[in-house]
Amino acid sequence: MRYTYCPDCGTKLGFRQAGDDGLVPYCESCEKYWFDSFxxxxxxxxxxxxxxxxxxxxxxxxxxxxxxxxxxxxxxxxxxxxxxxxxxxxxxxxxxxxxxxxxxxxxxxxxxxxxxxxxxxxxxxxxxxxxxxxxxxxxxxxxxxxxxxxxxxxxxxxxxxxxxxxxxxxxxxx
Ligand SMILES: [Zn+2]
Missing domain, CATH: 3.90.79.10 (Nucleoside Triphosphate Pyrophosphohydrolase)
Structure with a gap:
């Protein structure tokens, strides 16, 4: 599952480069990556x-x-x-x-x-x-x-x- 909104604070996620993993959904408010989950x-x-x-x-x-x-x-x-x-x-x-x-x-x-x-x-x-x-x-x-x-x-x-x-x-x- 790909996150669209931050599960912690509800902010719509953007994307940020995460090393070798490329662009990953990211919450600017919590300063936290949300990797796809399963x-x-x-x-x-x-x-x-x-x-x-x-x-x-x-x-x-x-x-x-x-x-x-x-x-x-x-x-x-x-x-x-x-x-x-x-x-x-x-x-x-x-x-x-x-x-x-x-x-x-x-x-x-x-x-x-x-x-x-x-x-x-x-x-x-x-x-x-x-x-x-x-x-x-x-x-x-x-x-x-x-x-x-x-x-x-x-x-x-x-x-x-x-x-x-x-x-x-x-x-x-x-
Ligand atoms: Zn957040």
Whole structure:
């Protein structure tokens, strides 16, 4: 998001040179730059010891596909803390392992996604009210339930998980 007015004092912003970043919105009253802002979010693929993936039904995100756990990072929280919190809030799962796999720019929503692979013991979900349903689905079948857009976070996490399985990479304990 590009700022037009100063969020602190409401003055219409001008532009000022900010070193290598070029012209940046600037408040003359507060003497402060307002760099473009965007949301930082997490997305986490949760798997269990039977190689099943937690797939969620969230109509407000997609009516066509199932989703992974996702959410907004709140101020003061790390991406890792956010991933653990969201997985607990949405599915009621305590994790055995959480591994950050990288970040992904989600163009359609203008969000920076911090991507995670997470492991939990197979158990029943305790769903948050924002989730309509969730299932453990074996990984070979799970691929049919999410979009395969190249470079998007879900297939990317899935590929990393397959590689982990094939190579027998151990999970880092939390
Ligand atoms: Zn201002």
């Amino acid at each position: 949301h930082s979010c997490i997305i986490a693929m949760v798997v269990n010891e039977e190689n099943e993936i937690a797939l969620l039904d969230q109509a407000h995100l997609s009516t066509q596909f199932k989703t992974f756990v996702s959410g907004y990072i709140t101020p003061g929280e790390t991406a890792e803390e956010c991933a653990q919190r969201e997985i607990f809030e949405e599915l009621g799962l305590e994790l055995e392992s959480l591994e950050m796999t990288g970040t992904y720019w989600f163009e359609r929503r203008g969000q920076l996604m911090h991507c995670f692979l997470a492991k939990a013991k197979k158990q029943d979900f305790k769903l948050s009210c924002e989730i309509q349903g969730a299932q453990w689905v074996h990984y070979e079948e799970a691929i049919n339930y999410f979009p395969q857009r190249k470079g998007s976070a879900m297939p990317m996490l899935y590929e990393l998980y397959l590689k982990k399985l094939e190579e027998g990479q151990p999970w880092k304990p939390l």
